[in-house]
Amino acid sequence: MGDLANHGDAAYQETRRKLGEQEDRAQRIDAFLTADERGNLDRLRRSDVRIEGAQSWHVDDRKFAAKVLAVDEMLSALETKHAAAIDGAFLDRRRSDVRRLNLPIETADIELLASGNVKETGPVIAVRRWRDSGKPLLVMAGPPGTGKTLAAARAVLHGGGKYVAARDVARLFLAQFGEESEQARALTETDGVLVIDDIGREKNHEAMQTGLIELLDYRRRDGRRNIWISNLPRAEFEQRYSDERLLSRIKGSGDWFIEASPDMRARARK
Ligand SMILES: Nc1ncnc2c1ncn2[C@@H]1O[C@H](COP(=O)(O)OP(=O)(O)O)[C@@H](O)[C@H]1O
Numbered sequence: 030m031g032d033l034a035n036h037g038d039a040a041y042q043e044t045r046r047k048l049g050e051q052e053d054r055a056q057r058i059d060a061f062l063t064a065d066e067r068g069n070l071d072r073l074r075r076s077d078v079r080i081e082g083a084q085s086w087h088v089d090d091r092k093f094a095a096k097v098l099a100v101d102e103m104l105s106a107l108e109t110k111h112a113a114a115i116d117g118a119f120l121d122r123r124r125s126d127v128r129r130l131n132l133p134i135e136t137a138d139i140e141l142l143a144s145g146n147v148k149e150t151g152p153v154i155a156v157r158r159w160r161d162s163g164k165p166l167l168v169m170a171g172p173p174g175t176g177k178t179l180a181a182a183r184a185v186l187h188g189g190g191k192y193v194a195a196r197d198v199a200r201l202f203l204a205q206f207g208e209e210s211e212q213a214r215a216l217t218e219t220d221g222v223l224v225i226d227d228i229g230r231e232k233n234h235e236a237m238q239t240g241l242i243e244l245l246d247y248r249r250r251d252g253r254r255n256i257w258i259s260n261l262p263r264a265e266f267e268q269r270y271s272d273e274r275l276l277s278r279i280k281g282s283g284d285w286f287i288e289a290s291p292d293m294r295a296r297a298r299k
Pocket residue numbers: 135138141146147148149150153172173174175176177178179180
């Protein structure tokens with residue numbers, strides 16, 4: 030008996046899951062269907078699965094299972110038939126998602142991010158590990174051209190958030206009132222990952238440092254996550270931002286990712 034009940038539950042759960050999935054799939058392909066295809070799909074999805082001649086509304090389990098299967102097959106056939114159009118539309122949407130991030134990158138990199146066809150670089154792996162670690166902060170330091178910006182942009186694309194240049198953030202930190210101080214406050218409340226790129230080139234390091242500490246404290250308190258990127262080597266980064274409060278926060282709630290500088294690599298080979 031117990032077995033039967035369990036079996037019933039599992040089968041029921043599976044059917045619910047399937048129905049939800051079919052709902053999503055039908056919605057996703059709807060715009061690509063011809064009127065006939067849409068009509069056929071709708072008719073099949075709404076077809077009657079009642080027990081024939083029953084007084085009240087009782088589902089015939091066998092009919093129901095057969096219908097779910099038939100809908101699955103029809104959806105698969107339609108998805109295959111319209112695959113190119115569906116993929117194209119998906120790529121278009123991803124492209125505009127990438128553009129909306131306002132990244133300082135080339136068109137080729139927009140395509141790279143939109144297609145999702147990125148290589149497993151050090152920064153890509155580091156960002157994934159950090160994402161799973163749940164830590165509030167990831168600091169990526171290392172020379173230009175190693176894929177830090179791209180990896181962080183990808184995190185925002187997938188998990189939501191915002192990408193800002195350190196230069197702009199430094200300006201907002203200095204603002205006392207008006208539009209810019211509003212924007213500074215908005216940074217504390219940006220959901221998802223806040224990426225601050227190219228830290229270390231702004232003029233006023235002191236103000237930057239204080240601003241970063243406050244921003245991190247606000248965001249950390251609300252469980253919001255942060256990626257800081259610098260093209261400085263770690264030693265230089267720690268020299269420039271030497272406030273103990275900043276370094277201890279990085280140590281306590283963050284991960285470091287440090288890309289070996291080119292001359293370090295050359296030395297390691299010897
Ligand atoms: N994961 C990746 N897969 C493929 N190409 C990449 C990847 N990461 C970076 N690149 C290439 O390397 C270039 C430099 O990457 P970028 O993220 O701007 O480096 P950084 O921010 O460290 O200076 C990019 O323009 C891109 O073409």
